[in-house]
Amino acid sequence: MDDHNDKDDVQDDVQDAIAEFAKDEAERDRRKQEKKPKKDRRPIYYAIIAVCIVIIAIQIPKIVSLSKQEPKPNRLGATQTDELTDACINNLWAILQTLQLKETDISEYSCPLNKKPYILTKNKDGYTVECPNATLHGFSHVRITTSKPIPELIP
Numbered sequence: 095m096d097d098h099n100d101k102d103d104v105q106d107d108v109q110d111a112i113a114e115f116a117k118d119e120a121e122r123d124r125r126k127q128e129k130k131p132k133k134d135r136r137p138i139y140y141a142i143i144a145v146c147i148v149i150i151a152i153q154i155p156k157i158v159s160l161s162k163q164e165p166k167p168n169r170l171g172a173t174q175t176d177e178l179t180d181a182c183i184n185n186l187w188a189i190l191q192t193l194q195l196k197e198t199d200i201s202e203y204s205c206p207l208n209k210k211p212y213i214l215t216k217n218k219d220g221y222t223v224e225c226p227n228a229t230l231h232g233f234s235h236v237r238i239t240t241s242k243p244i245p246e247l248i249p
C-alpha cells in the first residue's frame with residue numbers, strides 16, 4: 095500500500111475515524127446491552143421471597159392458634175362449652191351417623207358426664223337424640239335431630 099496519495103490518505107483517515115467511531119459506538123451499544131441483563135435482579139427477588147417467608151412465619155402461630163381455638167362451628171347455640179360437653183356433642187354426632195345408617199341401637203353411647211344413656215325419640219321427620227344431662231351441661235336441651243343434623247344447645 096505504498097502508492098497512496100494524500101487524498102487517499104485523508105480518505106483512509108476519515109474512514110479509519112468512521113470505522114473507529116463505529117467500533118466505539120458498537121462497543122458502547124454492546125456494553126449497554128450487556129449492562130441490562132447484567133443488572134442482576136436476583137437479590138431483589140430473594141429479598142421479596144425472604145420477606146414473604148417472614149410474613150408467613152409470623153402468621154403461622156396465628157393460623158395454628160385459630161384452628162386450635164375455633165374449630166369449625168359444630169353446633170348451634172352457645173359456643174363456650176367445657177370438654178365433657180364437647181365429648182357429649184361428639185357422641186351426638188356419632189349417634190346421628192348411626193341413625194343415618196338406619197341403625198337405632200344407640201346403647202353403646204352415653205353422656206360422658208355420668209354415663210347415662212341418651213334419649214332417643216322418634217318424630218315424623220326422623221329421630222331426635224337428647225342428652226339426659228342437659229342441665230348439668232348448663233343447658234335446657236342438648237340434642238341433635240336427623241332432620242336438622244347439627245347439635246343444638248338450647249340455653
Ligand SMILES: [Zn+2]
Binds near residue numbers: 205227228231236
Ligand atoms: Zn351430655
